[in-house]
Every structure is written in structure tokens, then in C-alpha cells.
Amino acid sequence: MSTATPMLAGPGRRLTVENSRMLAGIPPYVATIRRVVPDAEETLTYWVAIDDPQVRRSYHFQPGQISMLGVFGVGEIPISISSDPARPLVLAHTVRACGRVTNALKALKAGDQVTVRGPFGRPWPVERARGGDLLIVAGGLGMAPLRSAIYTAIRNRGSFRRLIVLVGARSPEQILFPYEMSLWEHLLGMHRVELHQTVDVADGDWPHDVGVVTTLFPKAEIDPLVTTVFTCGPEIMMRFAIRDLLAMGVPKKRIWLSMERNMQCAVKFCGHCQIGPYFVCEDGPVFRYDEIGELMEVDEL
Ligand SMILES: Cc1cc2nc3c(=O)[nH]c(=O)nc-3n(C[C@H](O)[C@H](O)[C@H](O)COP(=O)(O)OP(=O)(O)OC[C@H]3O[C@@H](n4cnc5c(N)ncnc54)[C@H](O)[C@@H]3O)c2cc1C
Numbered sequence: 278m279s280t281a282t283p284m285l286a287g288p289g290r291r292l293t294v295e296n297s298r299m300l301a302g303i304p305p306y307v308a309t310i311r312r313v314v315p316d317a318e319e320t321l322t323y324w325v326a327i328d329d330p331q332v333r334r335s336y337h338f339q340p341g342q343i344s345m346l347g348v349f350g351v352g353e354i355p356i357s358i359s360s361d362p363a364r365p366l367v368l369a370h371t372v373r374a375c376g377r378v379t380n381a382l383k384a385l386k387a388g389d390q391v392t393v394r395g396p397f398g399r400p401w402p403v404e405r406a407r408g409g410d411l412l413i414v415a416g417g418l419g420m421a422p423l424r425s426a427i428y429t430a431i432r433n434r435g436s437f438r439r440l441i442v443l444v445g446a447r448s449p450e451q452i453l454f455p456y457e458m459s460l461w462e463h464l465l466g467m468h469r470v471e472l473h474q475t476v477d478v479a480d481g482d483w484p485h486d487v488g489v490v491t492t493l494f495p496k497a498e499i500d501p502l503v504t505t506v507f508t509c510g511p512e513i514m515m516r517f518a519i520r521d522l523l524a525m526g527v528p529k530k531r532i533w534l535s536m537e538r539n540m541q542c543a544v545k546f547c548g549h550c551q552i553g554p555y556f557v558c559e560d561g562p563v564f565r566y567d568e569i570g571e572l573m574e575v576d577e578l
Contacts, residue, residue: 305392339400347392357422409503416510445490501526
């Protein structure tokens with residue numbers, strides 16, 4: 278039996294002295310913001326480099342993993358690493374301001390310091406799509422954790438038959454990384470990416486589709502028997518997308534989604550990110566649909 282002293286009680290578990298030692302095993306590293314890039318309306322990408330050169334060189338992450346990004350004196354939040362895992366010296370975090378920490382981040386500029394703890398979480402299993410088609414379905418800010426998977430897939434493009442990226446957003450201004458996406462689309466030969474975009478509302482200048490992201494499925498001509506799906510976006514969007522994919526015959530075991538929950542410790546102790554038996558910080562954020570599907574249907578879980 279543990280003799281550890283409870284230090285802090287979360288909704289699910291207790292953070293004890295023993296647990297806090299494990300937390301100390303993944304310390305926050307001080308990092309400097311190198312660039313701040315507007316990547317969509319109200320959305321900035323912070324390119325940060327860990328200050329300690331030794332730590333910076335040994336830091337690696339996998340597609341879909343997150344950092345706990347900290348603002349001094351304000352707090353720490355989970356943010357997906359949106360850059361290329363093959364280039365981990367400078368890490369991109371794409372953030373939409375919505376509250377205390379994200380608004381504090383908004384006030385920072387190149388040269389300011391933040392903290393980075395991580396990387397955490399189960400990554401996108403890009404290798405599972407080998408030999409078949411990889412279908413990416415992104416809604417709004419959901420493109421941030423998917424971009425790292427797209428980079429990895431492009432680097433290994435020869436391992437997949439088709440690489441299809443479907444993007445939906447509320448308006449053209451909310452589409453993340455628009456310039457980069459058009460570069461992906463124009464990759465040729467073995468590197469080719471099939472890209473389709475849609476928005477809920479647009480004026481006459483918008484050259485792509487109008488409608489929800491599922492309206493792109495017929496255009497993409499998905500072959501359900503060989504397709505592996507990665508999806509991230511608002512939960513309602515993922516529910517509808519998955520419902521249609523299942524109806525088309527894509528097996529549950531080949532649909533992967535990234536879940537967002539309020540997260541505080543990121544090491545499976547505080548319980549804030551618990552969904553049924555799972556902790557999003559460590560068992561996720563990427564889940565296979567047959568693991569999490571029924572829990573997604575439970576209200577307020
Ligand atoms: C695995 C994971 C990956 C994430 N990746 C990104 C990312 O790449 N970019 C990004 O901008 N955000 C991402 N988020 C969401 C981000 O962590 C929250 O927006 C952030 O914690 C809000 O902190 P705040 O202090 O600014 O807001 P707060 O002041 O804490 O809250 C502002 C409002 O947002 C709500 N809120 C807070 N966190 C969440 C959440 N996770 N889901 C839904 N509502 C929430 C609060 O209830 C409140 O209404 C991710 C979250 C998780 C769990």
C-alpha cells in the first residue's frame with residue numbers, strides 16, 4: 278500500500294508525492310518563441326525552440342502528440358505539435374485564443390519565453406495505412422494535429438496508394454495553413470496529395486465547395502476496403518463523418534480520431550481528461566473508433 282501523502286485532489290485521481298516525482302521526470306523546458314505566424318483568423322502558430330541545446334537536440338515527437346505549453350505566471354495548456362516530426366529542433370504550436378492562457382499567449386512575440394513539457398500522448402498510427410489509402414478528414418482547428426501526420430505521410434508517400442486530405446471549416450478565413458495546402462496539392466508523381474476543401478459559408482470568390490465536410494466524400498471516391506482514416510475536428514463533425522464512413526463500409530478498426538478534453542497534468546493522474554476508462558493525455562488523444570465510439574455517444578462524458 279502506498280504511504281505517499283496526497284498533495285492535490287483532481288476529479289478522478291490524487292496527485293501524490295510519488296506521482297509528482299514522475300511528473301518531475303518530464304519537467305517543463307524553457308523555450309524561446311522564434312516566430313509567430315497568423316495561420317487563420319484568430320489563430321497563431323508559435324514556432325518555439327527549447328533553450329537548452331542538449332535538450333533541444335534530443336527532443337523528438339511523433340505525429341499527433343501534444344506539448345503542455347506554459348506561459349509564465351499564467352498557466353499551462355495542452356496544444357498539439359503542428360510541425361514536421363522529422364524537424365524537431367523548432368516546434369510549431371497552432372493556437373486559437375479562447376481563454377486565460379491562450380489570450381496570454383496572444384500577447385507574446387518572437388524572443389519571448391514560454392515553457393514546453395512533453396511530448397505526450399498516443400500518436401497517429403501512420404504506418405497502419407501502409408499499402409492502402411490514407412484519408413485525412415479535418416474540421417477547423419483539427420488540421421493542427423493532423424498536419425504532422427500529413428508531413429509524415431508525404432515523407433513516406435511511396436508507402437501509400439492514395440493520400441487524400443478533406444478539409445472543412447466555417448468560412449474561408451478559418452481554413453488553416455491555406456498556402457501550404459495548395460503546395461501539397463501541387464506535389465506531383467509519387468508525392469501527390471488529393472486535396473478537397475469546403476466551408477459552411479462563403480462569398481463568390483471562394484473557388485472550392487460550400488457545405489459540410491462529409492459532402493466531399495463522393496468527390497474523394499473512397500475505396501472503403503483499403504482506406505485508413507484519421508479525423509480531427511469538432512466532436513459533432515467527427516460523429517457525422519464517421520457515421521458516413523461506416524455506412525460506406527470503412528471498418529471501425531481503420532478509423533482513428535483525436536479527442537479534446539480539458540487536460541491539466543498530462544500524465545494520467547489528475548483525471549480532468551478522463552472519458553470512461555480512458556485518459557486522453559496518455560491513452561489518447563488519438564483513439565481507434567471501436568475503442569471510443571460508444572463513449573462518444575454518452576452525454577456529458
Ligand atoms: C489533446 C488536446 C490537443 C489540443 N490541441 C490544441 C491545439 O492544437 N490548438 C488549440 O488552440 N487548442 C488545442 N487544444 C485546446 C486547448 O488546450 C484549450 O483551448 C486551452 O486549454 C484553453 O485554455 P485557456 O486557459 O486559454 O482557456 P480557459 O480560460 O481554460 O477556457 C476558456 C473556455 O474554453 C473551454 N475549454 C478549455 N479547454 C477546452 C478543451 N480542451 N476543449 C473544449 N473546451 C475547452 C473552457 O471550458 C472555457 O469555456 C487541445 C486540447 C487537447 C486536450
